[in-house]
Amino acid sequence: MRSPIPDYLTEVLDVCGGDGGGELAAYIPELAEADPDRFAMALATVDGAVYGVGDDDVRFTIQSISKPFAYALAIADRGLDAVLEKVGVEPSGDAFNELSLEVGTGRPFNPMINAGALTVHALLDDERVRRGFSAFAGRELEIDEDVFTSELETADRNRAIAFMLRSHGIVEEDAQAVVEGYTRQCSLLVDVKDLALMAATLANGGVHPVTGQRVVPHEVTRHVMAVMATCGMYDAAGDWFTSVGIPAKSGVAGGLIGALPGQVGLATFSPRLDQHGNSVRGVQVFERLSSDMGMHLMEVPPPARSLIRERTDLPGDREGEGWVFELQGSVNFVGMERVLRTLADEPPSEGAVVLDLTRVHEVRDVGRRMLLEAVRRLVADGHDVTIVDPDGMLEAFPDDHADGDVDAGGGVEVPVLRRR
Numbered sequence: 108m109r110s111p112i113p114d115y116l117t118e119v120l121d122v123c124g125g126d127g128g129g130e131l132a133a134y135i136p137e138l139a140e141a142d143p144d145r146f147a148m149a150l151a152t153v154d155g156a157v158y159g160v161g162d163d164d165v166r167f168t169i170q171s172i173s174k175p176f177a178y179a180l181a182i183a184d185r186g187l188d189a190v191l192e193k194v195g196v197e198p199s200g201d202a203f204n205e206l207s208l209e210v211g212t213g214r215p216f217n218p219m220i221n222a223g224a225l226t227v228h229a230l231l232d233d234e235r236v237r238r239g240f241s242a243f244a245g246r247e248l249e250i251d252e253d254v255f256t257s258e259l260e261t262a263d264r265n266r267a268i269a270f271m272l273r274s275h276g277i278v279e280e281d282a283q284a285v286v287e288g289y290t291r292q293c294s295l296l297v298d299v300k301d302l303a304l305m306a307a308t309l310a311n312g313g314v315h316p317v318t319g320q321r322v323v324p325h326e327v328t329r330h331v332m333a334v335m336a337t338c339g340m341y342d343a344a345g346d347w348f349t350s351v352g353i354p355a356k357s358g359v360a361g362g363l364i365g366a367l368p369g370q371v372g373l374a375t376f377s378p379r380l381d382q383h384g385n386s387v388r389g390v391q392v393f394e395r396l397s398s399d400m401g402m403h404l405m406e407v408p409p410p411a412r413s414l415i416r417e418r419t420d421l422p423g424d425r426e427g428e429g430w431v432f433e434l435q436g437s438v439n440f441v442g443m444e445r446v447l448r449t450l451a452d453e454p455p456s457e458g459a460v461v462l463d464l465t466r467v468h469e470v471r472d473v474g475r476r477m478l479l480e481a482v483r484r485l486v487a488d489g490h491d492v493t494i495v496d497p498d499g500m501l502e503a504f505p506d507d508h509a510d511g512d513v514d515a516g517g518g519v520e521v522p523v524l525r526r527r
């Protein structure tokens with residue numbers, strides 16, 4: 108069978124392909140020369156499938172889409188607190204090139220506007236940026252020297268911002284050098300597949316879906332995607348998040364990315380921009396994808412059926428001596444709450460209790476803590492508790508396992524069987 112997904116993506120490009128209006132970014136002379144009709148999109152899944160359609164091999168400069176990735180590298184290198192000291196996480200509601208500084212601290216409002224991105228860049232060096240971005244993309248990225256030179260010649264506004272940041276003591280490095288380095292960062296060449304994979308690396312908790320390389324720690328990606336959700340589309344962020352609901356970032360060369368946590372990275376390329384500096388057709392494609400494919404972050408799958416799949420008698424010659432609770436799905440807060448409620452409302456009468464995790468596909472940390480609390484209370488009530496965990500779901504928390512037992516805390520050790 109031929110996969111229908113590229114056909115579907117091509118159809119989306121066709122539907123959104125009309126001249127939706129918009130203008131090329133004229134303030135960077137070299138970008139004003141771009142072919143306005145280029146149109147491409149790509150989708151990369153967190154397990155490494157990549158689909159590209161349209162002009163998906165055309166390269167363009169990453170521009171402001173560099174901001175979330177530089178931010179992620181800075182947090183990975185310096186720690187979140189050190190970065191937060193310099194740059195906030197509040198939507199500014201202003202245009203990307205506005206000098207929006209917090210009253211009192213002088214910090215830029217967020218890292219997605221130029222003031223914040225210049226500050227973040229000052230925390231990195233050029234080689235770290237190029238190498239880090241290459242790891243996000245999964246291939247060596249290069250600079251477009253023409254765009255770099257062209258933008259640097261006309262970068263007075265960014266220079267003004269950088270000098271202003273220095274005057275507030277937010278940037279301590281040489282202002283000119285920071286603008287030069289930031290402009291270089293914006294001039295890295297990518298195509299939509301690179302961008303989709305970069306976004307998928309964020310969506311995948313920091314591990315590149317194809318190379319398997321861990322690029323940044325997991326907790327960094329949650330933070331960065333949250334800032335993309337609230338600030339990634341500048342002064343259109345609220346409109347974007349309500350209608351599309353995907354953490355995103357745009358660039359003035361016409362690129363647009365979205366990172367849907369745990370699912371996919373998306374990217375579009377179409378150089379005509381709206382008044383916010385966001386790609387007109389890119390926004391249309393994202394609106395379409397979000398509604399067609401149910402990708403809005405606020406639209407989550409309905410909560411799983413009961414986590415307890417079945418309650419049965421003990422098997423074989425132990426029949427009548429207790430109960431087996433067969434769990435299924437994801438052991439998270441909501442699921443475990445139902446288990447705890449069932450155990451409280453209809454407590455097993457005397458005897459053994461077996462908690463069977465055979466059909467569980469994920470144990471969240473909170474779910475594990477709730478499960479162990481249930482174990483402690485069942486033991487305190489006089490039950491003889493056993494956990495069946497053939498896939499070692501609890502082993503993701505290695506501290507728990509001593510000689511095949513789980514330490515449930517409070518001096519309670521529970522046997523864990525690897526087989527039913």
Ligand code: GLN
Pocket residue numbers: 169170171172203204221258265290293357358359360384
């Ligand atoms: N390099 C561009 C600038 O600083 C990036 C802006 C953007 O893509 N929104 O003006």
